[in-house]
Amino acid sequence: MKRRLKLSSKRKELNLTQRDVVTMLEEKYSISITESYYGMIEQGVRTPTLKIALSIASLFDSSPDDIFFNQEPNEKLGKHTA
Numbered sequence: 001m002k003r004r005l006k007l008s009s010k011r012k013e014l015n016l017t018q019r020d021v022v023t024m025l026e027e028k029y030s031i032s033i034t035e036s037y038y039g040m041i042e043q044g045v046r047t048p049t050l051k052i053a054l055s056i057a058s059l060f061d062s063s064p065d066d067i068f069f070n071q072e073p074n075e076k077l078g079k080h081t082a
Contacts, residue, residue: 010060029055
């Protein structure tokens with residue numbers, strides 16, 4: 001799966017570390033995840049639950065669709081046409 005570049009770029013725009021995001025999720029939404037798990041979400045290795053995805057999107061004042069679903073096609077698989 002392709003990296004979630006929008007997610008990592010939004011984090012970097014706010015000058016936050018992955019640890020900062022994990023701490024903010026805990027403090028604002030009582031969501032407890034590891035820094036490693038968050039890193040895997042950014043890398044596209046793990047797909048967060050709906051609650052976690054909505055909370056992350058809210059932290060970055062973004063739409064969950066924009067961060068998690070509007071991704072570029074995988075170049076190895078080719079472009080998908082509807």
